[in-house]
Amino acid sequence: EIARSLFEAVKSYAAYVKGTQEADEAPAQEAAECGDAAERPSVASSEGAEKRPAEEYAVQVLASAERVALSSSRFKKYRNGVREYASDGRFRYKYCVGPYADRDAAQRKLEEVRRTFPDAFVVRCAEGRIVR
Secondary structure (H helix, E strand, C coil): CHHHHHHHHHHHHHHHHHHHHHHHCCCHHHCCECCCHHHCCCCCCCCCCCCCCCEEEEEEEEEECCCCCCCCHHHHHHCCCEEEEECCCCCCEEEEEEEECCHHHHHHHHHHHCCCCCCCEEEEEECCEEEC
8 A cells, every 4th residue: 555655656746747847848839928918019110119129038937837926925026026928838827037138138137036046047038939
């Protein structure tokens, strides 16, 4: 009975790990969209408005299977300073500090963010999608 319980626990954990890896390795077409459509700047018109950058970067601090309020205390000092990114997979909601115009700016911010979130990392967004 104990052996069966241990087997089932290991089997369940392996399925969980495999599910999170598959969610993280999804192709760019299935990757999360960066931000809400309402937050996206519009494409430039012929009247001289600025174009959205082709590439931008953000620092991911949290991934969750359920939505987390942007004002949640889980974001500590970045409360109300994160953006929600939706994606497919087990952890559908990703929360990031940023965005930044280039990787160097995101890397500089990463050093600061890791003091609060040691597992934070930089993600790249292109044309409104997170890409690997």
